[in-house]
Amino acid sequence: MGLFQKFKDGLLKTHARLTHEIRRIVTRSPRLTADSLEELEAALLGADLGVAVTQQILGAARKAYETQGRAGLDFFEIAAREVTSILGGNDAALRRQPEGVTVVSIVGVNGTGKTTTAAKLARLIQNRGETALLAACDTFRAAAIEQIKLWGQRLEVPVIAGAYNADPAAVAHDAVAAAQSRNVRYLLVDTAGRLHTKHNLMQELQKVHRVMDKKLPGAPHETLLVLDATTGMNALTQAREFHKAVKLTGLVVTKLDGTSKGGMVVAIQKELGLPIKFVGLGEQPDDLQPFDAAQFAEALFSVKG
Ligand SMILES: Nc1nc2c(ncn2[C@@H]2O[C@H](COP(=O)(O)OP(=O)(O)O)[C@@H](O)[C@H]2O)c(=O)[nH]1
Ligand SMILES: [Mg+2]
Structure with missing residues (x-):
């Protein structure tokens, strides 16, 4: 399956909601009246594109209408173009040390999809013909250690784990050594979920990072915050708080397949300027996709085939 088709399938709910609404509005009143603009605004906000992105799209539509008249106005095309330009500066490449181990720390609040993302990343790295090791640094729940071990067996990726309740920094240290x-x-480091408001847990995460840096200067080379798309704009607060505690290098937005509010990806990029590196479009190992701005925008607004 091509990349575009994957985005399209994963974004089906958001796409359906957006295109259905927009088509209804522009078909009924092809002229951009104040009323229809207001309705278009509501449709874009409803998909969690956020105020700034929505205003940018509406501004471009208004301008196109003024300069080109009715014939030139294809709202879908304009929206896709604006979204592509907002996402344009996004560098989705996974960092890679020229030699030696590249350490990727995977952080976020509970249940966002960290462990699944760690496993999917291992798969993606294997598919690129390179080797990966998983570190089970979520030592708070025995089930979490079991979960990542199962993924390791399934994907044939070795897992370094400590005992239940072990110090996650000690596990991280051993994993870097291994x-x-x-x-x-x-090395993909799966960490425990923590609320960005809990200071002591954030300090613990900082310690995990410090210990890795001591063992391998520069590590972690990549710190990915995993955000659940279904939590909407709350993700912005999470991102800001995590970024204060540990310097984030990128974002992963999961569960886009389960929401009609996938526009939050664009809002987040516009607000934070942190690169979106991957998106999760399902629960299977191959359902993690490197982010592609143009194809993502096209999948949101495409009305062809
Ligand atoms: N539909 C869907 N489910 C996902 C995705 N990513 C993770 N999940 C599911 O979300 C749940 C929590 O994932 P998990 O990796 O355990 O979250 P963690 O607590 O952050 O480690 C699991 O049931 C996953 O299968 C995704 O991209 N799409
Ligand atoms: Mg987990």
């Missing part, structure tokens, strides 16, 4: 001695290319 990654170095086994010569793997990527």
Whole structure:
């Protein structure tokens, strides 16, 4: 399946909601009246595109209408173009050290999809012909250790885990040592979910990072915050708080397949300027896609085939 088709399938709910609404509005009143603009605004906000993105799209539509008249106005095309330009500066590439281990720390609040994302990333790295090792640094729940071990078996990726309730920083330290001695290319560190409002848990995460940096200067090279698309704009607060505690290098937005509010990806990019590196479009190992701005915008607003 091509990348575009994957985005399209994953964004089906958001796409359906947006295109259905927009088509209804522009068909009924092809002239951009104040009323129809207001309705278009509501439709865009309803998909969680956020105020700034919505205003940018409406502004461009108004301008196109003034300069080109009715014939030139294809609202879908204009919206896709604006979204592509907002997402344009986004660099989705996963960081990669020229040699040695690249450490990727995966952080976020509970249930956003961190463990699943760690496993999917391992798969993606394997598909690129490189080696990965998983570190089970969520030691708070015995079930979490089991979950990542199961993924390891399924994908044939080794897992470094400590005992239930072990110090996550100690597990991280051992995992870096193991990654170095086994010569793997990527170490994927799955961390425990923590509320961005809990200061002591954020300090614990900082300690995990500090210990890794001591063992391998520069590590983690990539810190990905996993955001659940179904939580909408709350994700913005989470991102800001995590970014204060540990310097984030990128975002992963999961569960886009389960929401009609996938516009939050665009709102987040516009607000935070942090690169969106991957999006989760399902629960299977291959359902993590490197983010592609143009194809994402096209999948949101495409009305062809
Ligand atoms: N539909 C869908 N479900 C996902 C996605 N990513 C994760 N999940 C599900 O979300 C739930 C929580 O995931 P998990 O990785 O355990 O979250 P964690 O607590 O952050 O480690 C699991 O049932 C996953 O299968 C996604 O992109 N799409
Ligand atoms: Mg987990």
